[in-house]
Amino acid sequence: MVGNPNAGKSTLFNALTGLNVKVGNYPGVTVSRHTGTTSLADQTVLLEDLPGSYSLDPISPDEELIAEILESGSPLRPDALLVVLDATSLQRSLGLLAQVQQLGIPTLAVLTFSDELARRQGSVDLTRLSQAVGNKLMVVTAGNRAQLYDLKLALTEPETWPAPPVPAPTEPRHVTGWITSVLRSAGYQAPAVDDRTRRLDAVLLHPVAGTLIFFVTMALFFQVIFAVAAPLQGAVEAIFGRLAELVRAHVGVGWLSGLLADGLIGGVGGVLVFLPQIALLFAMITVLEATGYMARVAFLMDRVMGRAGLEGRAFVAMLSSVACAVPGIMATRTLPSARDRLATMMTAPLMTCSARLPVYTLLIGLLVPPGARLGPIGLQGLVMFGLYLLGAVAAMTAAWVFKHVLKGKGPALPFYMEMPSYRMPGLRELGRAVWDACASFVRRVGGIILVMSLLIWALLSLPVASHDEMAAAGIDLDDQVAVAAFQLDQSAAAAVGKTIQPIFEPLGFDWRITVGLVGAMGAREVFVATISQVSSAENPDDPGATLAEMTWLSGPHAGDRLFTPGVVAALLIYFAFALQCTSTIATLRRESGSWKWPAIAFGYMTGLAWVSAWLVKLLVEALLG
């Protein structure tokens, strides 16, 4: 299937294939590949939904892909082509059909949105249009099952489709003439300007009112992924927490109950906990896309995002990343250019996500006394705001750098998009988008997250410390916190933490902090729990009090306070920039189609984090003397 973006191609594809769809990536590139099957009687047809395109003349790497697939001799070359023509912009659609006719592949044209054409007082004679272009032409309006059945029937016999005696010309002057003559002989009455859309745009794109409505919409959007998803996620966590408790209570063998409760159940819970956010985000993105408001978001935000070399639509992905980078990276699917998509997904994890909040709260509590004020504003809140701002600025700057690195050869790509008429989104379409996003996340990313969380569990809990060892070390076996602390101290993670500690020495991190950093690879908020375990915090609800008193255990600094303002500031900056989230790494792998991009992201973010943390530590120490 080929067709202009917004021509109703995906809707038709979904209607034809039902749920028999596979979403993957084309080999080596960040372009999703949608394939599916449709069956009629004993015949099965494999359909592929090629990326939406206005032309076969490629100006970007993604579009070269389409040309390569259609090349004769290509292993992916289809037996026949469906060209989707939008009845409301037939002129433009016919230009693409003219190019397709050059390919020599049996071609069937499908006319969509003829109901919309009629609503806007336009008309076209189908028989004469079919004669004029020389291809078989069928009309399909969304939701019309009889038309869909006829189309399926036609799909099983492409050998009967007529071909034009001579393909349409492609030289600009000639193709314009061809389109004009086709439209004339089909008696095409172009649709009137869509009054409803014009009236809505007059308000929604008004310099003042429109901007205001935009900010309110985005605030609501953000509020939903942040606040509405939170209780749902809490419920998922509570259910899996209960399950883990049950396992711990009923499985006697220590290491096995740990593996089941913390490793397996914790891991599965760690995958499913993302679903409420992903479902809500994709429901809202689908509504924005289907109603046509997404194009207006791009219009209003393009100038701002353009500063970072991105386009307006990247704004939604960046905003979503403030809740969590995982759905944020998935939201980059709405960007048609692979280059923009990569630049956005590689930098979205720099936005301050909700998992950083507990860590920030703990560290800011150590850095700034609760009552401190700068004029009327509380200093703690101000530091928090500064960190959010830092994340946004860092993401935009990094995106700008990536765009320049990825630039490659050729002219800068133009940015263009159709401003579609406003439409009501269908419920089926909505359900489908939410289902697709959740299913592909669980299937493709879930496995990686599960394996990684098992790995981190193993690091933190193996080798298992025996009761004899604990008794020998003088640990009271009834003191659970002390037992946990001893276990962690003996674990492989501690060994890793101690091994990598020299790397973090200049930042002032001792091995207990680096163990916390290892533990945070599963999820950043785990840092708070790990660090309080290592420090044997008597009060896990307020680890801050114990932490403030912590001192270096050995080495040249032995006895000095560990969490000096310089170290706390360095830790804050480290958490702001480092890619310490295996779920994000897994999602990057899935969405970019290779391990190369997550590896680069991990490298540049960790490097950036280390250098900035070191500089900030020096700066804070210089300021405080």
Place this chain on the structure above:
Amino acid sequence: MNSVSLPLCDRCLEVCDPQAAGCLAMGRLECGQRAFIAGYREQEDMAVCRRLFDLGFAQGVEVQLIRRAPMRDPLVFQVGGGEMLLRRQDADRIVVRVV
């Protein structure tokens, strides 16, 4: 490049000087102003112009600037029955003749 895209990349477009009498770069239209496309500004690589042509900005077609974004960029044009959003720098590659 292959047999699909090669002939399309060879397509030739009408070059036109925006300084010519009665002509204007398309991005300089006023809101609501109508014009006919006269041609494309001469540039080293015409790939972007060929794409603008495929988007419906063909020679002889009537266009109208509908609105500018709050910070004057991007622009929305009425062309061939639909509305198309372009950035100013891309719109300026097209030369129009004001009616």
